[in-house]
Amino acid sequence: MIGRKRKYEDPHIRSFHELLSGHNPVLYKKEDLLAYDCDGFTIHKHLPKAVVFPENTREVASIVRYCHDHNLPFLARGAGTGLSGGAIPINGEVIISLVRMKRLLEVDLKNRRAIVEPGYVNLKLTQSIEDKGYYYAPDPSSQYCCTIGGNVAENAGGAHCLKYGVTTNHILGMEVVLPNGDIVEIGKAGILDEPGYDLLGLMTGSEGTLGIVTKITVRILKHPEAKQTVLAYFDKVSDASHTVSDIISEGIVPAALEMMDRIAMEGVEAAAFPIGHLLDAEAVLLIEVDGISAGMDQQIERILTVCRKHHVREVKDEMVGEPKNRLWCHGCHLTRLPRTRWSDPADKASGRAFNDSKNQRNIRATNRKYFSRR
Ligand SMILES: Cc1cc2nc3c(=O)[nH]c(=O)nc-3n(C[C@H](O)[C@H](O)[C@H](O)COP(=O)(O)OP(=O)(O)OC[C@H]3O[C@@H](n4cnc5c(N)ncnc54)[C@H](O)[C@@H]3O)c2cc1C
Known part of the structure; x- marks a missing residue:
């Protein structure tokens, strides 16, 4: 394909390729889409229109804006372990997969917080900081593969939620791409008790219906004695x-x-x-x-x-x-x-x-x- 533009029958698929920078950033052939026809809730299945793999917030926003402008339904997907069917493309949605946004951006031990991209796997956070005596408390049984973005969307909890609470108790801030493609920050620099509505609480557990979370500031805890x-x-x-x-x-x-x-x-x-x-x-x-x-x-x-x-x-x-x-x-x-x-x-x-x-x-x-x- 050197020197020649690839031809796609569907103009949307061509546009998705133009909006995304990564390697092989769009899946659109039936055999590739089959793996995305459901999440952990396997009763209902439906093929998505396409699966796109943005690599940063700007790319998520441009895909969302494109879908918004062209009236294409879309949904976010992390690891696809959800059991409530939130990542099932029941209307043939465009799936926006966050798995390539999987970096640990910052660890701030002094202020006991870390910043991650949404595709960062839950357990990896604890593994990255436990040698310094810290851990991330929300521990769903799927923590070895589910993403922190998916945990936020589902307000996931685990065996230790009796004392330490669920995901919502450990989120200090987030960056969100709204359904029209605008990017907003919620929870300024992890300051607790910001004046105004509890937008962090509203977003956490909203199952991706209010926006796509593209960056998350989480609380990390010191291991007990x-x-x-x-x-x-x-x-x-x-x-x-x-x-x-x-x-x-x-x-x-x-x-x-x-x-x-x-x-x-x-x-x-x-x-x-x-x-x-x-x-x-x-x-x-x-x-x-x-x-x-x-x-x-x-x-x-x-x-x-x-x-x-x-x-x-x-x-x-x-x-x-x-x-x-x-x-x-x-x-x-x-x-x-x-x-x-x-x-x-x-x-x-x-x-x-x-x-x-x-x-x-x-x-x-x-x-x-x-x-x-x-
Ligand atoms: C074996 C197994 C054990 C489990 N154990 C537990 C448990 O102990 N506790 C528990 O709470 N759950 C558990 N779950 C359910 C599931 O793992 C959690 O809900 C997890 O949080 C889903 O994360 P995910 O990355 O797989 O998200 P996905 O399944 O990919 O997505 C889940 C929902 O979140 C939305 N979403 C994903 N990423 C984003 C984002 N970045 N921004 C906005 N919306 C987004 C999707 O649209 C979808 O609605 C388990 C599941 C399995 C299969």
Whole structure:
């Protein structure tokens, strides 16, 4: 093609090529588009019109402006692990993929913040700063591949959201391309409590419907001085559920609190990260406390007292080495359970329909939950 302009039948595809600078910046052939017909929600599928790969904010803005001016529907996509179908091009949208905007732009340890591009993978942030004693708290189970842009759009949370909150609690600022292609900054230089509307809060969790996030300033935290983890096994799921509520009403806020039923434990033991669960117990609580070392043993003892009140069968509190590292590495999707439904063992409101349908289809479904602040 040297010296000759490539011909594209579709004038929009030609324009996208002109607007983007990177190598192979537009996918438009059916065989290439097939990989983008859904995200982690695989029930509905639809081919996009094209997938474009901008490399910077200016290119995102020019594509968005072009789509706006030509009445072409578009949507943003990070790693495509979303489970709510937000990145499915149900109307044949142009997919604006952010995966080439994946740089860690700045780490400011003094002010405990970092600036990333939207395609930066969640876990990489912690990996980049942990040797200095810092980490990024929001830890969805998909953190080894999902992007921080996608986390912002979905307000993602993880096992540690009970104490540390979800993504919205860790966002200090962002740059956004609005649906007409204008570029705006929200949250000036990470100053908390800016006067006016909480636009950061509005954007976080808006699933890409209000604009495309092109730069994010996040809060980073110092690793706590000490951490202890307890695994408490119960013969009834309801006993485990009541234990969770009582731990919190005792005024103890664990760093992480997660419940798994027997089938989930069997899954963990059969998969890549076995940790020696008791497979004849009906439920296990994974409880992690962190903070300063002084008083931590007493805190664990108070938790164990609550567990005993609810007939705990066995407690493992001496996890060391590899099994300990594997504890939170299940790599599957969790249900985030709000505080008002903690002691409802089967989470009846959503669980009953789920269980009925699972029984009809003879599916072995598992129950695994982490507990959120609200
Ligand atoms: C195995 C597995 C485990 C999971 N565990 C959890 C979990 O523990 N907790 C949890 O909360 N979620 C979990 N998820 C869901 C998913 O990983 C999260 O929602 C994650 O935040 C999505 O990130 P992504 O980069 O894959 O985004 P995508 O799936 O690509 O996009 C998700 C949504 O965000 C929008 N979007 C993406 N990037 C941008 C951007 N830069 N600007 C504006 N909008 C954008 C998209 O349009 C779409 O609506 C899990 C998913 C899987 C497959």
